[in-house]
Amino acid sequence: RRARALLGITAQIVNDLKSRVDLFDQYMIIDSLPIPLCQLVRNRRAKVFEGTANIGYNSTKKFYYYGFKDHFAVSQDGYVLGYVITKASIHDAKEAEELILSTRPEGH
Secondary structure, three states: OHHHHHHHHHHHHHHHHHHHOOOOOOOEEEEEEEEEOOOHHHOOOOOOOEOOEEEEEEOOOOEEEEEEEEEEEEEOOOOEEEEEEEEOOOOHHHHHHHHHHHHOOOOO
């Protein structure tokens, strides 16, 4: 319940930061990170968030995990401009386009 109540406040904070940050002639960094929900031995038996979460692969650390993946767009100054939480199996490239379109200022 607390997390759900914070979603509106989090969106307001992100929008306020976006309006304060001057993104003209700056780069945007897009990256993702895994959000595992259980230990490796429980990947196939986990029932938490069944139908919403699934098994994904973290190629950097070379391990499979059950959970979600967080995709972030960050300014050069370190401001989070946007984020998307997806199933663990969703590839980063699929969400990169959505993040770019939803976070870039008009005229860029």
